[in-house]
Amino acid sequence: MSGAAPAPRSSARVALTCGDPAGLGPELIAAVLHGENSRALGDLVVIGPESWLRELPAGVEKIAVGAADFVATAGAPDEAGARVALAAMERAAAGCVEGRWAGVVTGPVSKAQLAKVGYTFPGQTEFFAARWGGxxxxxxxxxxxxxxxxxxxxxxxxxxxxxxxxxxxxxxxxxxxxxxxxxxxxxxxxxxxxxxxxxxxxxxxxxxxxxxxxxxxxxxxxxxxxxxxxxxxxxxxxxxxxxxxxxxxxxxxxxxxxxxxxxxxxxxxxxxxxxxxxxxxxxxxxxxxxxxxxxxxxxxAVNVTLGLPFVRTSPDHGTAFGLAGKGREGRTGGASPRSTANALALARDLIRERNRT
Missing domain, CATH: 3.40.718.10 (Isopropylmalate Dehydrogenase)
Incomplete structure (x- = not known):
């Protein structure tokens, strides 16, 4: 998929990847999506394990990756979860090339866990550059x-x-x-x-x-x-x-x-x-x-990858395995979902700006 042509200019959809299922990312994504209105959910597709997708609002499109019976344990990463995270990234990258969506918001992944399943990139930035070119x-x-x-x-x-x-x-x-x-x-x-x-x-x-x-x-x-x-x-x-x-x-x-x-x-x-x-x-x-x-x-803060043919943003934090599953009111796992919300908002803005040109 290297050197891919951009998605059709009419596309304004955004894909969100789960990140490592045992980390804080899925909780933060769920918190943000439950705060979205039904109309805003219509331009989103969320990619992750089936067990997690069932917890998300009904109005958002969902694509399951990984084994149907996979269930993550918050704070306990494993190789099965790393494979799910990688499969979500692959599906998100391919969807841009296919014209199904115009950008991706990536959940945080563990480079150490991904390395155990054959992932050789230093980070997600390099992964998407390899898949898209740029x-x-x-x-x-x-x-x-x-x-x-x-x-x-x-x-x-x-x-x-x-x-x-x-x-x-x-x-x-x-x-x-x-x-x-x-x-x-x-x-x-x-x-x-x-x-x-x-x-x-x-x-x-x-x-x-x-x-x-x-x-x-x-x-x-x-x-x-x-x-x-x-x-x-x-x-x-x-x-x-x-x-x-x-x-x-x-x-x-x-x-x-x-x-x-x-x-x-x-x-x-x-x-x-x-x-x-x-x-x-x-x-x-x-x-x-x-x-x-x-x-x-x-x-x-939001991480934005510049210089690629498709939009890619992400929250500027890691998997935080030690905080996963320990949420309390107003916070999720002791962390704020604001960076995730900002990453989604920025991706939408970037796509709108591209579609205007």
Missing amino acids: EPVMGFVGERLRVVLATWHVPLSEVPNKLSPQSLERAVAAAASLAVGARGKLQTPPSGAGSLARVGLAPMAEGPASHVAGATHTLARIAVCGLNPHAGEGGLLGAEERDLLNPTLARLGARFPGLVPECLPGDTVFARALRGEFDAVVALYHDQGLAPLKAVDFDT
């Missing part, structure tokens, strides 16, 4: 921060070798897309849970190079973190900024006039973004970007 870029939309990663599921020791002018350009272009609305009007970061769905992501051009060959000019204010302490201190604390990163940013300035022309120290750039100086921040590795994001947007 050059993925991992982005995050929170209520206070927008963050894009230049690298993600790689060991810290490998990050310097993964950075290149091409990877940095893709990340900057994706950051511009996160920061600029559909008609090129700059959007300010929203405040309040209800406004996240109106974040105003720019429409993504179709095809494998969607965030490289997209709009050539934006006014988005984008900052890029340095790799080394103090952004290299002019080469005294590392040469990557001087030799690779800053020259690339200077070259990209013609395409992105709002881009800061050199890397900024990672220990202060997010504080400046929170004060409103920047519309999006490019982090060079996973924890550099996600630690500050989760510090301020832990319950609400």
Whole structure:
């Protein structure tokens, strides 16, 4: 299915995958769906084990995967559940290629459990890129921060070798897309849970190079973190900024006039973004970007995969096996369903924006 053509433009449906059936994801998805009105349920299809699907509202389409008698035990992951999670991902990816739906909201999975059943991808981002084609870029939309990663599921020791002018350009272009609305009007970061769905992501051009060959000019204010302490201190604390990163940013300035022309120290750039100086921040590795994001947007942030021919979002949390099955009123497993609700709302918005172009 690699290199697939996009779904028909009339398609506006969204598929939701269960994630690991023993994790917190199924509980959070169920909580969100039970809060949807019947009309809103009509554009959804939910993929997961039959025993869980029976707990969902009647108005939503359901596709069962896995053995008919499979029943997950909350908080106790096993290989059978990992196979269900993988089957749901495969069905969701295929449905986009077949034109049955236009995007996917993925529940959280356990990479360790998936590895036991032959899964070889570092994460779901890479899985969907392999099934659909494209050059993925991992982005995050929170209520206070927008963050894009230049690298993600790689060991810290490998990050310097993964950075290149091409990877940095893709990340900057994706950051511009996160920061600029559909008609090129700059959007300010929203405040309040209800406004996240109106974040105003720019429409993504179709095809494998969607965030490289997209709009050539934006006014988005984008900052890029340095790799080394103090952004290299002019080469005294590392040469990557001087030799690779800053020259690339200077070259990209013609395409992105709002881009800061050199890397900024990672220990202060997010504080400046929170004060409103920047519309999006490019982090060079996973924890550099996600630690500050989760510090301020832990319950609400959404993971969005950019650069693919179909929409894919997910809540920005993991399986939380230790919380699964331990819900209490107002919370689910001790966690908020807001990130899941925001992931669904953002997927719907992205699909609407694509269908308008």
